[in-house]
Amino acid sequence: MSALIMGVSLSGWAVAAPVDGESQQALVIHAGAVITIPGERPLGPTTVVVRNGEIAEIVPGHVERTGARVVDLEGATLLPGLIDTHVHFSFSPETKLWSAAIDTAEDVALFAFSNAKKTLEAGFTTVRDVGSDGYSIHALRDAINDGTVSGPRIFLSGTSLSIVGGHGDMSGLNRKATEALYPYDYTGACTGAVECALRVREAAKYGADLIKITSTGGINSQQARGLGQHLSDEELTAIVTTAHSLGLKVAAHAHGGEGVAASVRAGVDSIEHGTYLDEDTAKLMAARGTWLVPTLGLLDGRTAADASPAVQAKMAEARRVAGRNIRLAVQHKIKVAFGTDAGVSPHGQNARQFRLMVEQGPMTPMAALRSATLDAAALLGQSDKLGTIEVGKYADMIAVAGDPYRDITLLEHVSTVIKDGRLIVHASADKTGFK
Incomplete structure (x- = not known):
């Protein structure tokens, strides 16, 4: 080593x-x-x-x-x-859909270490990894914490929880390949309140620092099902109640407006992306103290030419409303934590989001800096030591x-x-x- x-x-x-x-x-x-x-x-x-x-x-x-x-x-x-509250160290914009057929857990761990190194050298001394398959990131977190390797301090969710076939549950390969490479229990998929609560308890059992869920469809997932609500209200409530009872916060990937609103009502701690955030939900987030992690560089890592037709359509629509989430956050005084979606966007270039926050918010440079220091530490529950x-x-x-x-x-x-x-x-x- x-x-x-x-x-x-x-x-x-x-x-x-x-x-x-x-x-x-x-x-x-x-x-x-x-x-x-x-x-x-x-x-x-x-x-x-x-x-x-x-x-x-x-x-x-x-x-x-x-x-x-x-x-x-x-x-x-x-x-x-600096603190980035939304990264994925186990992949990058160049990672292929079929990578699990080639990469071993050791490959993923070394690749994640490389991405962590780039991130630390860019000035991000703490991150929240909100969705990396398997346990390679757990090993990296622990190795950093015990001084075996040098990297940013990592708080992780492990695998995201999603509906069967939703964003987070792999699709886009033929059935035999999908079942071999991404078995049902490996992807964090769950159906119904009881099974979703079980997935939360499993994540806690194996060392998660928080829970990540995919409340809606995803822009870069292969399905052409749009960005609407995926997890039901009952499933969302079960996840949040179980996680909070175990002392874990819940970060909700949510693009479509209905899914964002349902996640906020269920009591999630942060909305990740919030692409189609609307006025009413923005007011609810401000009232309830729900954080927004705006990931304004979400679409920087891929061009339309690299994407399937389904993904191209979602990317085009998301670009049309880009920046609305951060503008509503500023207008309604929603708590904002810096998060880039590095992994979907390039690792080591995390700081490029600051200029987007200032241009699109518009946030002041002072507020943008707070979002990646003092405020991000508060979202992590680490204000006593960080920020x-x-x-x-x-x-x-x-x-x-x-x-x-x-x-x-x-x-x-x-x-x-x-x-x-x-x-x-x-x-x-x-x-x-x-x-």
Whole structure:
């Protein structure tokens, strides 16, 4: 495994792997400015001291600490590590429908590790993986948590729950191939309240951190059945009630308006996509505190030429209403958490969504940044350790050469990534870049 975490140099970027004792050695960061709490005014020149993977001190000015490793970011802005609440590490836009006929679990694990590495190096120190088949992602999460490999902190759902033949239950192959590669119980398909509750309990039994359901059809699934409601009201209620009784939140893939509304009424914690969100449901989400994860880059990963006629039609219609979900969220003050659908869109390019949130919301750059830090941490239930730079929290931080409150696209060019107090990526700061 050591070969996987060996430090390498990529195009002049130093990508550092953990070394013995690094997590115990104090790290002193001299920053030109620090956004400690996104949404609040940045601090000026500041020293942040990290010990044992946590933020230990935040001191005005640039001070030294004996025996500490120093990171010079005097020409940069330091801010909390970014959080993407909707990724799929086990696949990418290039993954083929028949991949399970070729790929082993080991192949998937290594591929997922590669995608996780790209994501971490892009400044996303925490993710929520909301739908990866099998248990390769469980293994990756656990390996990251115990320090075997370096990657973003992962909260996962495992396989999504869906109706038989719905989005999440594989189709598009002949019957024999489908049954061989994607047996019924493997895909998370369920029928009726009792079986859907059983699937939730199974996911919890085998280590899920949350439950992901597909309440409606999907844009990229092969069926030509549209994007309407799939799981019944009774099934939705059973899933949510069971998950909440086990301390698990429920994320609902939902495109069509009826399915979005039914999911909100059932009490899901977040609506993923919400493509056809309407005014009435937006008001209900705001009143109930339901989160929106807008995945505005959902259609970036595929062109119409790559898709079947059924998928082409759904893509064209979704593009027609693109951005309505985020505009309604801003208008009605719905809680928004940053999520890109990386896997459907390219891994490592997650930060491209920030400009879409600002252009389509329109969200302010400050609000867009909050959605990927403070607010995303709240959706994860991890506000005590993630989302801000405060004493006692995990030392997950990134740096950019400038002020992201003025130019959100700076987050597409992260110069430094620190996770758990370990320097993952560090390029020499441009001391003229900070004003």
